[in-house]
Amino acid sequence: MPDDWFGGKEIKELADEMHGVMLEANGIGLAANQIGRDLRFFVIDKKLAEENKIPNAFANPEITESSNDADEMEEGCLSIPGFTGLIRRPKKIKFKGYDVDGNKIKIKARGMLAKVLQHETDHLNGVTIKDRSGN
Secondary structure (H helix, E strand, O other): OOHHHOOOHHHHHHHHHHHHHHHHOOOOEEEHHHHOOOOOEEEEOHHHHHHOOOOOEEEEEEEEEEOOOEEEEEEEOOOOOOOEEEEEEEOEEEEEEEOOOOOEEEEEEEHHHHHHHHHHHHHHOOOOHHHHHOO
């Protein structure tokens, strides 16, 4: 993501647009490449973000650590309407990136938040739930 984007009008408008698309489709996360934008950027549900006291948009995200302890959960995806799969993911992760103002973010996530951050980071890495489910 270009450094001159951070704190600017364009990145904030993109985040707002993506939140709108996500809500309209009843999603809890949306990656920029899902709407045809070649950027390492995604948004998550604002309520989930507020509950965890974190931003709701992330640039240049990276999962830096994952627990060996994992569980499975049924996941769907806005890119593959009607498809769900039982996806095994680490229960806990450490995650880093930047908010829309360019501030560094480091998060220890577990539960649903960890699942969403992993799912959206997967999108940016070209991985879908179909790849993870074996279907």
